[in-house]
Amino acid sequence: NAGVTQTPKFQVLKTGQSMTLQCAQDMNHNSMYWYRQDPGMGLRLIYYSASEGTTDKGEVPNGYNVSRLNKREFSLRLESAAPSQTSVYFCASSNYGRKNEQFFGPGTRLTVL
């Protein structure tokens, strides 16, 4: 039981390049999330998927797209990377219910030059 896995762990891009961050969970959770965390800041929600087949914008969705490929996988795409997108990206998953505990992946550290 790996929990939430993310690939890659580190990535350096040049401005204008594109890439996809991958996230997978093996806990049969319905909901999945993408957050970004800038230095010294808390996490900000980019996009989330409450259930398979649905996606919704969070606080900071501009410059990103997401795909809920199936119940296990939720990917985040940067179509044209900008230096302002340099950040640590965390994926999380949870199930329904009042506890709604979110389980987080180890993060992807992205630098855009």
Next chain:
Amino acid sequence: DAKTTQPTSMDCAEGRAANLPCNHSTISGNEYVYWYRQIHSQGPQYIIHGLKNNETNEMASLIITEDRKSSTLILPHATLRDTAVYYCIVRAYHTGNQFYFGTGTSLTVIP
């Protein structure tokens, strides 16, 4: 979701209780109080949550005031491994699964 206010940083001696306060004066009746922590560079970890009654689990205790405008997370015997950023979040169940993390309290446990 209601906003929360937490001190930026706190210190605690190892073995003593760490009491982390959180103000949420605009909390609504259907909003829960959640606590997460983030140990250096890792993803956040759930600690505890509550609505109006005090709660305790194997990690911590959560004390919510009667008017629900503030709460305190208590780590009864802090260890060096409890050094982390602690986030207090209030969230209504009906808003779906979104959590809004603030900047939290950076707790340093001192040997």
